[in-house]
Structures are given as structure tokens and as C-alpha cells.
Amino acid sequence: MTRTITGKAWVFGDDVDTDVIIPARYLVTSDPRILEKHCMEGLVPDFSTRVAPGDFIVAGENFGCGSSREHAPLALKGAGCGGVIAASYARIFFRNAINVGLPIFECPEASKAIAEGDALEVDTSSGTITMTGIGEVFHFSPFPPFIEEIVAAGGLVPFVREELERRKTR
């Protein structure tokens, strides 16, 4: 699946936790359109009104640590976020992002180099992140084949739907 995503960078540090991505007090819904209004508000109070479609979250190590709330990647998706570029991810957030189809890229070099507001282009087929202003190109780590299958299916829901159909016809 070839896809190019363009947007500007919102830069955060290490250990961005799920409570700042979407505070638990808003989890009386799982509707991304409502959740996105409070996305990242713990760190950038007006984030949801300033983020533009395609913009990237760029962060350091352990992005998405804390709660298992799937509302975190859903809120980022709802806000129109083009994806997350981080040096590393907390494991539950990683699974949730893959499952709900939020693009995530692991690339410590890009995470270090990119500054707030930098224009970025991600090409998922070539596995590259380009800082379009200066033409610097980074390669992100590919997922293991099984995870690629889930991504290619469009997330875990369609993936399991196919698996259930296979089991029925077996």
C-alpha cells in the first residue's frame, strides 16, 4: 500500500503518557470526534484547534506510556494527525495504534533531528521520513511481517473478520 503523508511537526519529549494524550475524565465516550477536542490538552491546551490534517506528533522514547486506553490513538486520529514519529513506543500504545490504523513510525534519528513546525513527508512504501525544508531523509524501521499483515488489512477489525470467515468455511 503506497501512501504519502505530509504535515508539520509538533515536537514533544520522552515518556509522553496517555493521560496527556487524552485525560481519563473524557473517557465517557469513545467517539474520536469528541475525544479529539481534548487531545494533548495536558501539554498543549489548544492543540485540537491548531493541529492541521496530516500534522505529525514527533516524540522521543516510550511514546504512549501508561494506560491501555485505545482512546489515545483514536483521539490522535480524530484530530487528523497524520501519524506519530517517535524513537520508541510503549507496548500497549504500539498495539493499539496498529489495531485502529493510526500510522506510527519508529525512527530515533528523525525523532532527534526534527524541530517544532518542520515540514515533513512520510512515504510508507519506501519507509522514509523527509524533512522537506532541508531535504534530509530518514528510514524508519519496518514492522515484523505479521504486523504488516494487520496494517495491510486496514487494522485488527478487518483482519479478524477475515480470520473468522476462514474459520467458518473450514
Place this chain on the structure above:
Amino acid sequence: MAMTLAQAILSRKSDKAPEEGTLCRVRVDLAFANDITGPPAIRSFKEMGAEKVFDPARCAVLPDHFTPNKDIAAAEQAKEARDFALEQGMLYWEQGRVGIEHAFLPEQGHILPGEIILGADSHTCTGGALGAFATGVGSTDLAALWALGETWFRVPSTIKVRFEGEKPENIGGKDLILALLSLIGVQGARYKALEFSGEVVERLPMDDRFTIANMAVETGAKAGLFAPDKTALDWVTPRAARSFEPAFPERGAPYEKEILVEVSEMTPLVALPHSPANVRPALEVGPMPVDQVFIGSCTNGRLTDLEQAARVLRGREVHPSVRCVVIPASREIFADALRLGFIDTFIQAGAVVCTPTCGPCIGGHMGILAKGERCVSTSNRNFVGRMGDAGSEVVLSGPLVAAASAVAGRVADPSEVLAND
């Protein structure tokens, strides 16, 4: 090749030998969600085209987060979760009979040694205290588990943690896990399993083990495991809801590294805002006034925790400018605390006592912080805005420090309050 405890458990339920770093499919013994993570799981389950859960006796819903329903939206979520559970014939306990999932499920014998437990809640790792490979997932993963009865794991490498020395009386499970967090940080065990051992662990009561396993996720770990010993087996055997077969680490298993935590000289610890790894001794914090104290949660809402809090609060009063909220983690714990007089002690001291709920720990209800307020909390996370306004602060501690702080009106070491006993 000898196996770590994580590998020994995974090998039983996996499609292939659990080699570290490889992906394997595993069958699950219990898959549960709560009133927050349940509804999105139910919707994903339906979108998957699934009709029946793989085994209703191994699938559960626990209404514990925004319960007793805090507002209409929370009530709608709890209702959606309940209706689905009843329609599917799944395990379900109504508000009043349930408890906080990670305290209640082990009590009910639904988390057993050698099992694989998946919950749509990050603190599912609490079950590691009983030697179960227990870990948290999101709602869509949980939906897939309900539909298929299996999931995928990357087999983790294991860090062995040894707690050694003579444990001082005022040191509990919370201090031990905070000591580890101060050594390895909030991502020191990212994607790995922790295996807890050492002479301190051998003598450690179950409640302290649950606290330690509970906060394994705060180090980034996938699981925090204790090999089931006599203490664990004596605790769990009479409760077991299913037959079980414990798994054990094998001699010569390959540990990625070993971390030694020497406890003999420790004094009670706290984690200051806004990271569970921002740890110091309570005695060294200096003057830090508090507005609220919360004693409860899946981390420290068990009987031993309440007993320790009662030890400090007995015959004393909560400081006039502090609200102290005490929440037993389950009905059984609440009933025991009532019978043993702890609840009376709390009420006499001027504390608020509430029914089991996750409530304040997640800034849900029953103890929210205003801007500029500070809370000493026995829960597990002190991130920005965790318990209320983004301008509030949370200091994490064990129940002794929390109760002492409630009396002193500032962060206090228990010895400062208990000195006159």
C-alpha cells in the same frame, strides 16, 4: 534450553517454542474489560462480524471505573457493557458485588498460576503476583480475544529483580516497586518481563506482591512475575475458579540482566510529580503541604494497606485542611475492614470512605483535584492531570506515608507521626 517464567507459561499455550523476540500465537485463559474499555471492545467485536465470545466462562466484564455510575454518559457505557455481558452469558458482577478488577478477579479465583490473562486495562499485570502471565491490551485487541480466544505476543526477554536484605517494618510493596522505578526508570523494562525474587520476596505477603506486580507496567514491562511459592499457592488454591497448573522458571534460564535492590537501609519512599520514577525518601522531601490524601486503588486498596492506614489513623485526626478519601478495592476487603474496625477508625479520624471504584485514581470521580491542589495517593500514576486539573499534583506513596501525610497535612514519613506511640 532452560526457560524463564514468562517462557515457561507461554510455552504451554503457544503454537511454537517461545523463543525470545519472536512472535507467537497464544491461547488465553481469561479476557476481561471494564466499563470504559468494554464499550469500544463490544463495538469492535460486532464490526468483526463475531457473534458469540469464544468461551463465556473465560470472558468477563467488570464495571469498576466510573462506577457507581458518575453521570449519564458513564451510565450509558456501563449499561452497554452489562447488556452485552448478560446477553453473551459472560462473567459479570454488578456494582455493589464487584470490586476493582485487579483486586477482585484474583480474590474470585479467576487469575491462576500458569495462566495467560489479558485485560483491557494496563494494570492487568497485577496478576503476575500469582505467577500468571497477565498483561494489558487495548479494546480492539480484547475484542479479537473475545472472538478468537487467542492473540499474538512478542516473547519478551526477562530482567530478574532481586530484593535482598532485612526488610524494615515500615517498608511495603509500594516502597519496593518505587525503589526499582528509581533504578530503572519508566521505560527500563519496556517490552520485557520482570521476574521478582530474593529473600525479601520469599517472606513477602500476597498483598505486597500484588502492589509490586501492579506497577510493573510503570517500568514499561509487559509482565511482572512472581514464581508461585507456598505463600501464593496457599492463598490461591482455596479460591481457584478453575483447575490450574503452576509454571516455574527453570534453573539456568537466560536472564537479560539481574538487578539487585538492597532493602535493609530503606525508609518509606514517594514519587514526586510528574513521574512514578521521580522517587525520594519521604523524609527528604521537605515541607510539601497536601490538600487531599487518597488511600485505595488496584495498587494499594487491599486489606493489608487499609490495616497500615488504620494503624496510623487510630486515635488521630486527619489534618483540618486535608480531605482523606479511603476506598477499599473490593467488597470482600470492605467487609473485612468493617469487621476488623478499620472503617470505624477512618470515620472517627475524619476520612471519607467510599464503595469500591477506580474513581479518583483516574480523575474520574469521588476525589478530583482543583488547580493548584496536591494529593498524596497510594495509586500508581502521577502524570500531569491524572487526578484532576492539569495544574494539580500527585505524590505517590504507600499507605503508611499516605496516612501519616493525612495527619500531618504535608508529605510525612510514618515515623514522624507514629513516634509518640
